[in-house]
Amino acid sequence: MIDWGSIFSNAAVELISPTTAAYALAALGLAVHFGYTGLLNFGQAGFMAIGAYGYAISVLTFGFPVWGAVLVGIGASIVFALILGIPTLRLRADYLAIVTIAAAEIVRLLFTTNTFVAVTGSANGLSEYKGGFRALNPLSFEGKAGFGPWMFSANDWWNIIVGWSVVILAVLFTWLLMRSPWGRVIKGIREDEDAVRALGKNVYSYKMQSLIIGGVFGTLAGMIFIMPRAVIPSAYATSLTFFIWAILLLGGAATILGPVLGSIVFWVLLSFFSGFIARAVEAGWFPISEVQAGQLRFILVGVAIMLLVIFRPQGLLGNKKEMSFVK
Amino acid sequence: MSSETTPTSGPVKSTGLHLGDAEPGCRKVDPILVADGVTRTFGGLKAVDVAHVEIPRGAITALIGPNGAGKTTFFNLLTGFDKPDSGTWQFDGRSLAHVPAYRVARMGLIRTFQLTKSLGLLSVLDNMKLGAKDQTGENLFRSLLPFLWRKQEQEIEAKAVELLTRFKLDAKQHDYAASLSGGQRKLLEMARALMSDPTLVMLDEPMAGVNPALTQSLLDHILDLKTQGMTVLFVEHDMHMVRHIADWVVVMAEGRIVAEGDPHSVMQDQAVIDAYLGAHHDTDLGAAHTSNVEAVKELIDDEQ
Numbered sequence: 001m002i003d004w005g006s007i008f009s010n011a012a013v014e015l016i017s018p019t020t021a022a023y024a025l026a027a028l029g030l031a032v033h034f035g036y037t038g039l040l041n042f043g044q045a046g047f048m049a050i051g052a053y054g055y056a057i058s059v060l061t062f063g064f065p066v067w068g069a070v071l072v073g074i075g076a077s078i079v080f081a082l083i084l085g086i087p088t089l090r091l092r093a094d095y096l097a098i099v100t101i102a103a104a105e106i107v108r109l110l111f112t113t114n115t116f117v118a119v120t121g122s123a124n125g126l127s128e129y130k131g132g133f134r135a136l137n138p139l140s141f142e143g144k145a146g147f148g149p150w151m152f153s154a155n156d157w158w159n160i161i162v163g164w165s166v167v168i169l170a171v172l173f174t175w176l177l178m179r180s181p182w183g184r185v186i187k188g189i190r191e192d193e194d195a196v197r198a199l200g201k202n203v204y205s206y207k208m209q210s211l212i213i214g215g216v217f218g219t220l221a222g223m224i225f226i227m228p229r230a231v232i233p234s235a236y237a238t239s240l241t242f243f244i245w246a247i248l249l250l251g252g253a254a255t256i257l258g259p260v261l262g263s264i265v266f267w268v269l270l271s272f273f274s275g276f277i278a279r280a281v282e283a284g285w286f287p288i289s290e291v292q293a294g295q296l297r298f299i300l301v302g303v304a305i306m307l308l309v310i311f312r313p314q315g316l317l318g319n320k321k322e323m324s325f326v327k
Numbered sequence: 328m329s330s331e332t333t334p335t336s337g338p339v340k341s342t343g344l345h346l347g348d349a350e351p352g353c354r355k356v357d358p359i360l361v362a363d364g365v366t367r368t369f370g371g372l373k374a375v376d377v378a379h380v381e382i383p384r385g386a387i388t389a390l391i392g393p394n395g396a397g398k399t400t401f402f403n404l405l406t407g408f409d410k411p412d413s414g415t416w417q418f419d420g421r422s423l424a425h426v427p428a429y430r431v432a433r434m435g436l437i438r439t440f441q442l443t444k445s446l447g448l449l450s451v452l453d454n455m456k457l458g459a460k461d462q463t464g465e466n467l468f469r470s471l472l473p474f475l476w477r478k479q480e481q482e483i484e485a486k487a488v489e490l491l492t493r494f495k496l497d498a499k500q501h502d503y504a505a506s507l508s509g510g511q512r513k514l515l516e517m518a519r520a521l522m523s524d525p526t527l528v529m530l531d532e533p534m535a536g537v538n539p540a541l542t543q544s545l546l547d548h549i550l551d552l553k554t555q556g557m558t559v560l561f562v563e564h565d566m567h568m569v570r571h572i573a574d575w576v577v578v579m580a581e582g583r584i585v586a587e588g589d590p591h592s593v594m595q596d597q598a599v600i601d602a603y604l605g606a607h608h609d610t611d612l613g614a615a616h617t618s619n620v621e622a623v624k625e626l627i628d629d630e631q
Contacts, residue, residue, distance in 0.1 A: 173471070181462045181480065182470035188446045188457050194408070195444035199458050200432035200523060201465070209467050254448075321503065322448055 002283055007275035009149035014267040016150065021163035022048075022225035023267065027247040027259030028170055029217030035253035036178060037210040038190035040097035043084070044244050046104025047215045049236035050076050051222025053111055053120065056231045059129040061119050066132045070223065077219035080107075081212040089207045104241065112233040120233075127230040134158065156228065163224040167260060170217055175256050177213075186210055187254075246305050252315030254322070261316055269304060273297040338550045341574040342589070344383040349588035352379035359384040359527055359558050360405070360436075365414030367400055374400045375411070376582040382527075387549065387559040389569045389590070392579035393603055398562045399441060401579065402531055406438045407431040418527065433460065437525035441532045441562075443512040447505030451496060454504050454515060455487035456480075458522030487522065494518045494548065510541035517548060528552055530561035534568055546572055566594070578602060 014020055026044050033039040054073030058064040064072065084103055088096045111120045120126070137158040144151040152160070177183050185206055188196040193203045225235075243266070251262025274297040280286055281293045288296070308315075314323045346354045358381035367375040375397040382388050390398050403409035405416060407428035415424050418436050432438075446454050456462075462483065463469050464476030491497040494514045499507060507515060513533060520528055533545055550572055552559050563569055569576060569590055576593045578586040580602035586593050593599055 176471050176473075177467075180470035180473065181456070181464035181476060182467055184449070184453055184457055185465050187449055187453075191446035191448055192444045195440070195446060196457065197408075197428045198406070198432055198438050198440070198444075199519070200429050200437075200460060201457075202427075202429050 002276075002279045007272060007279060010275050011268045011272040012149040014271040015264055016160055016164065017267065018156075018159040018163035018224055018228050020263050020267045021160070021167045022221045023244060023247055024221075024260040024263035025167050025170055025224065026218045026221035026244045027251065027263055028167070028174060028256070029214035029221065030244055030248045031253060031255065031259050032174060032210055032214035032217065034248065035255070035258075036183065036190060037186050037207060037214075038093060038193075039089075039207060039211060039214075040093050041100045041211070041214065042097050042238070042241055042245075043100030043102075043104030044218045045236045045238060045240040046100070046107040047077050047080065047218030048222030048225060048240065049104070049107050049111060049233070050080055051219030052226045052231045052236070053126075054219070055223045056126040056129040056226065057119055059132060060126060066136060069129075069132075070220075073219050073223055074216055077215045078212050081215040082208070085208045085211045089204055089211070101238065101241070104236070104238065108233055108236045111236075121231075123233060125230050125232040129231075130155075130227065133162075133227065159224075159227045163227070166220055166224060170220070171256055171260065178256065182206075246301075249315055250305060250308060252318030254319075255315065255317040258315050258317040265316070266301070270297060270301055273300045338572055340589075341383075341386040341553075344386055344575050345587075349592065351584040351587055353381075353587055355381040355383040357384045358382060360416065360418050360560070362405065362416035363414060365401070365404055365411050365416060367397075367404055367409065367411045373582050375404060377401065377414075377579075377584055380577060380584055380587075382558065382560055382577075383575055384558050385553070385556060386574040387553050387561070387572055388575045388577060389573035390560060390562045390577050390579060391564070391566075391569055392585075395581075396579040396602070397582040398579055399531060402438065402529060402562060405431075406436060406529060408438075432523070435523070435526040436529065437520040437523060437527070438529040439513075439516045439520055439531055439533065441535060443509070443516050445504040445507065445512040445515050448503055450501055451491065451504050451507070451515060452484070452487055452500040455491060455500075455519055455522055456483050458519040459483040459486070460523040483522075490518045490521055495544070510537045510545075513537055513545065514541075514548070517545075521552075525557060527558045527560065530559065532562050532564065534563060534565050542568070570594070 026048055029047070030041060030044055033041040051073045054076045055069045058069035058072040080103070084096070084099055088099045110116070112123055114122050116122075134155055137154060139154040139157055141154050144153055145157070146152055178186075185196060185201050188201075189203055189206055193207075197203045247262040247266045248259055249262075250266060251258030251260070274294070277286070277293045277296050277300075278290065281288060281290055286293070314320055344355055346356060360382040362377055362380050364379070365375060365377045366373065390401070392398050400409065404411045404414075405423070407423065407426055407430070410425075415422060417423060418431070418434060421434065423431055423434075423436075446457070449457070462476065463479055464473075469475045488497060488500065491500055494517070496507075496511060496515060496518065499511070504512065504515060517530070517533065530549070533549065534542060537545060546568060549559060549561070573590050576588060576590050577584055578593060578596070578599045580598075585598040585602055586596040588596065
């Protein structure tokens with residue numbers, strides 16, 4: 001018989017997992033890009049990879065402390081945003097989309113190639129960079145602590161606390177920005193950049209600032225993402241970008257809490273479906289193999305997202321009124 | 328004609344704007360905008376080729392011409408939205424060549440667009456506030472500290488509401504701009520342009536697609552700009568409107584300025600009639616050229 005308790009408790013774990021926090025933060029970066037500024041960034045995985053590798057390489061190769069490694073990652077992502085933005089932000093929106101998707105792949109392949117194996121670890125990736133981060137952990141207890149389904153080790157709790165703290169700070173930062181006159185200019189650019197230019201605003205500079213802010217969010221998300229696991233280049237493929245897009249549209253593109261809620265819903269559903277399907281196949285409910293079952297969860301998530309876009313196109317937290325004017 | 332017999336007295340026209348004869352490129356008493364040798368080609372087509380033109384200050388100047396005459400392209404060049412192949416132009420004595428569009432706007436030269444560009448998913452009030460100049464909170468770092476910009480924001484809002492009231496859009500201020508009608512969007516765009524206290528307002532076809540009931544109020548607003556000391560340059564196809572409000576008319580055809588003058592005399596100008604109707608509009612092509620007739624006959628024979 002199916003063990004519903006373990007399916008639900010596994011799903012509940014995803015509610016606060018650091019991976020959920022990382023996806024929420026990356027999606028918040030995309031909300032700044034797409035939801036507020038109208039920039040089509042299809043390379044958020046590239047920004048995450050730069051955060052992950054920037055941190056890991058700084059620690060492993062150069063022996064930087066935690067704060068230094070974080071700054072290296074942020075600096076690298078600003079440079080990456082400038083490289084992407086300088087040639088494309090003067091052009092139409094679709095050019096940025098093409099350049100970002102290509103640049104993210106270039107980044108991933110540079111980290112995969114054997115040429116830099118001594119630094120990047122090639123396809124095997126990197127690990128053993130967590131010492132400095134764990135040394136900062138004020139929690140120290142043996143075994144697991146917590147309540148209900150949320151029983152974690154001290155290191156896991158530290159990942160969760162830091163991950164969600166960064167998400168909360170980023171949410172506050174974005175909220176402050178978007179209610180300010182700066183946010184008004186950014187939203188104006190989303191609607192019609194020529195009109196904003198005619199009103200005396202330096203549109204190019206605003207778009208660049210937005211690209212950098214959203215990119216840095218992606219980079220920080222990349223760092224949170226690698227704390228519970230190792231750095232593996234194949235994790236930063238384009239499918240990562242599209243999961244983040246799915247989360248953004250699920251939550252609502254031009255909302256601040258939408259990406260956070262979207263990420264939670266996405267991961268809880270994904271975990272629930274995968275647990276349910278795996279158990280159901282074991283119990284012989286579906287005539288498919290376990291390998292096939294592993295893929296089926298993505299199909300179910302895809303169907304769920306399709307239904308959402310058809311019946312609630314503004315996302316979970318989006319403003320319904322906005323959709324009535326979208327052509 | 329006495330004023331008793333004309334109950335609808337027309338607007339007061341500015342006269343004596345030019346020096347010498349009213350001919351293409353003639354000098355003005357007090358020009359606000361001077362363009363010299365501005366050219367722009369698209370492939371083999373010379374869209375704009377303006378040798379010299381001066382726009383008089385404090386007056387309403389109409390830029391007219393048939394479709395494809397290069398009026399909008401000339402507008403784009405003047406406001407930095409397009410780059411010319413050659414030429415210099417000055418606004419208030421300052422050169423505008425190679426100045427990006429947003430800096431042109433900051434100098435006090437604000438334009439509107441032929442196809443209205445209201446920012447649909449912003450409220451009408453936010454549309455207006457976006458037009459304000461030098462808002463401290465539009466800087467990324469200062470925007471995070473509301474106490475730096477809150478007072479200025481209140482002043483901007485008060486000004487925006489006052490302008491909206493003048494344009495009778497105040498009841499709509501919290502609605503999305505996308506919910507406005509086409510005519511209201513034209514009004515909003517004009518009101519938004521006024522938020523920065525411009526010295527020169529350039530309107531690209533302000534009457535296009537506006538229903539006749541709104542036309543009169545739009546016209547009054549344009550005349551109002553002049554009484555407030557602003558200079559207006561507008562592109563328009565509606566000759567009634569041009570005659571009604573323009574103090575000076577510049578006529579373009581095939582990229583060139585072909586005539587200038589006050590609205591009444593310029594419409595009698597042979598070059599203008601030619602530009603609109605074609606130089607041979609009153610000659611009978613069939614009778615005058617027997618060779619044409621023979622060519623047609625040959626064509627008919629070939630087909631048979």
